[in-house]
Amino acid sequence: MASFSIPLSGLTAAQEQLQSISNNLSNLNTTGYKDQNVNFSDLFAQATMTNGAGDPLQIGSGVATASTTSDFTDGAQSATGIASNMELTGNGFFVTQSATGQDSFTRAGDFTVNNSGEIVAPDGSLVLGYPAVGGVVDTSAALQPIQVGNANSPAVATTSLQVTANLDSDTAVGSSGGASTLSVYDSLGQAHTLSIQYTNAGNNSWNYSVTIPSADLSSGGTGATQIASGSLSFNSSGQLELQGTPPATSININIPSGAGTSLADGAAPMSLNWNLTDGSGNPLITQTASASTTSATSQNGYASGTLSSYTVQPDGTVQGTFSSGATLALGQVAVATFANQQGLASNGNSEYQATVASGGAVMGVAGAGGRGSIVGGSVESSNVDISTEFAKMIVAQQAYSANAKAITTFNQVSQTTISMIQ
Numbered sequence: 001m002a003s004f005s006i007p008l009s010g011l012t013a014a015q016e017q018l019q020s021i022s023n024n025l026s027n028l029n030t031t032g033y034k035d036q037n038v039n040f041s042d043l044f045a046q047a048t049m050t051n052g053a054g055d056p057l058q059i060g061s062g063v064a065t066a067s068t069t070s071d072f073t074d075g076a077q078s079a080t081g082i083a084s085n086m087e088l089t090g091n092g093f094f095v096t097q098s099a100t101g102q103d104s105f106t107r108a109g110d111f112t113v114n115n116s117g118e119i120v121a122p123d124g125s126l127v128l129g130y131p132a133v134g135g136v137v138d139t140s141a142a143l144q145p146i147q148v149g150n151a152n153s154p155a156v157a158t159t160s161l162q163v164t165a166n167l168d169s170d171t172a173v174g175s176s177g178g179a180s181t182l183s184v185y186d187s188l189g190q191a192h193t194l195s196i197q198y199t200n201a202g203n204n205s206w207n208y209s210v211t212i213p214s215a216d217l218s219s220g221g222t223g224a225t226q227i228a229s230g231s232l233s234f235n236s237s238g239q240l241e242l243q244g245t246p247p248a249t250s251i252n253i254n255i256p257s258g259a260g261t262s263l264a265d266g267a268a269p270m271s272l273n274w275n276l277t278d279g280s281g282n283p284l285i286t287q288t289a290s291a292s293t294t295s296a297t298s299q300n301g302y303a304s305g306t307l308s309s310y311t312v313q314p315d316g317t318v319q320g321t322f323s324s325g326a327t328l329a330l331g332q333v334a335v336a337t338f339a340n341q342q343g344l345a346s347n348g349n350s351e352y353q354a355t356v357a358s359g360g361a362v363m364g365v366a367g368a369g370g371r372g373s374i375v376g377g378s379v380e381s382s383n384v385d386i387s388t389e390f391a392k393m394i395v396a397q398q399a400y401s402a403n404a405k406a407i408t409t410f411n412q413v414s415q416t417t418i419s420m421i422q
Contacts, residue, residue: 003410009062010403013040016065017396024384031078032108032350033382034070037392041066072341075107075383077375084111084119084148086312087380090372092335093352095143095363096125103128105336105361108350109379117149119318123349128334129316130365135328137317139365146318146331151307153322155189157268158301160250162275163196164284168292169238173202178292184255185301186267189324192216192255195224204234204287210253210274218262227257232285240276240283249277302326312376316366335371336361 020038027033043061050056074089086109088094093105104125111127114120119127128143134154161184167177177198183191197209208231211224219225230251233241242248255270256262262269277283305324312318316333338344343357354361366374 004407006060006062007403007406007410009043009064011400013063013065014396014400014403018393018400020068021389021393021396024389025386028382028384028386030350030382031110031379032075032106033384034072034107035384036068036070038065039067039069040064069342071383073383075381077378078381079378081377083310083312083377084113085109085377085379086111086333087375087378088335088366088372089375092337092366092371095128095334095336095361096121096351097128098125104347104351104353105344106351107380113149117147118145119148129318130332130334132329132331137329137332139332143334143363146333148307148310148318148320148330151320151330153302153305153324153326153328155185155187155304156301156326157187157270158184158272158299160273160275161297161299162284163294164296165294166290166292167198167206167285167287169287169289171200171292173200175200177206178294180294180297182297182299184270184272184299185303186263186265186270188265188267189303190265190267191303198292201231204236206232206287208232212255216264217256218264220264227255228253234287238287240285242276250275312374314367314373314375316374332365333374334363335366336363337369337371338362
């Protein structure tokens with residue numbers, strides 16, 4: 001009888017809504033959980049009659065669950081300070097892979113590191129990303145686990161250096177204006193102390209001599225061996241005048257500089273560019289009436305090292321800092337997007353599976369193609385709002401009570417009708 005089936009459908013609908021609300025509240029503190037809502041549609045019986053105007057006479061047949069939707073808006077940021085934790089703000093999902101090779105997608109970034117040094121989800125699934133070779137990420141390569149536990153940085157030979165210095169214009173001709181000292185690295189990661197001596201040659205000109213310890217060369221010996229020399233000229237304002245046409249912005253230094261000798265440790269010969277200007281073309285060496293001093297030195301080589309720490313950048317790059325002082329990319333976290341997020345199927349653990357309705361995953365990196373950015377050392381909290389859920393609960397409870405009352409009323413009417421017949 002419709003008198004009972006209609007309120008019974010209402011009871012079922014209210015019960016399903018209460019179950020959804022209960023599930024939301026139980027996941028109030030679940031990392032990356034997305035609030036779910038039940039949507040209903042009405043049921044109409046087939047119209048069999050019309051009124052005098054020809055309009056159909058329709059009596060509703062109850063209610064049915066039409067869909068369940070997830071609220072994919074961002075949850076609150078929760079800082080953890082754990083390097084492997086990640087929060088994805090904006091569109092997209094992290095990509096994980098189970099032991100069976102099944103890919104899943106999640107917003108929960110409470111990742112840890114397993115005993116193999118790979119970043120993993122709490123259930124042990126591997127977090128996938130793009131690999132890095134020599135500190136350079138290859139986004140055209142196939143996705144693979146991100147390794148942060150057993151990373152080492154290879155030695156990189158110095159190829160360029162620069163010195164920021166001032167030479168005292170009051171220095172007597174023939175006297176030294178001090179020295180600039182810095183370490184450079186060969187192909188084996190061995191450090192060599194490079195010393196640049198300056199001598200006032202008069203007429204706003206200075207001679208320079210570049211040396212390294214003689215013991216660093218296969219010829220051996222004590223003291224220092226000169227590997228380069230030349231002169232630097234300044235204008236009346238104390239600015240370095242670049243020589244040549246076009247003006248040369250660097251000086252080439254070869255180690256070793258002479259034939260028949262080599263580096264004592266067997267490393268490959270070194271060819272260095274001593275940059276005389278900064279990135280904007282401004283000279284780095286000046287001559288003014290103040291004390292000769294070297295304010296800064298830099299070079300691009302480093303020794304081999306072991307991983308000391310790592311951080312996750314906004315674009316998902318896992319940046320490693322090594323004991324040598326080098327900073328290299330270890331990989332880049334992949335982010336997946338879908339044409340229809342509501343079409344994803346939830347399989348628990350705050351994970352989703354792609355379906356025909358959602359469309360296939362489109363892989364990329366954070367901050368590109370409409371994807372959100374990543375915050376390292378944080379996780380995304382559940383976006384369940386407790387006050388909203390309690391308000392929904394009151395409405396669902398009232399709907400349940402009303403439908404139950406309707407059934408009770410219909411039962412009383414039925415009993416009275418039967419009594420009248422008897």
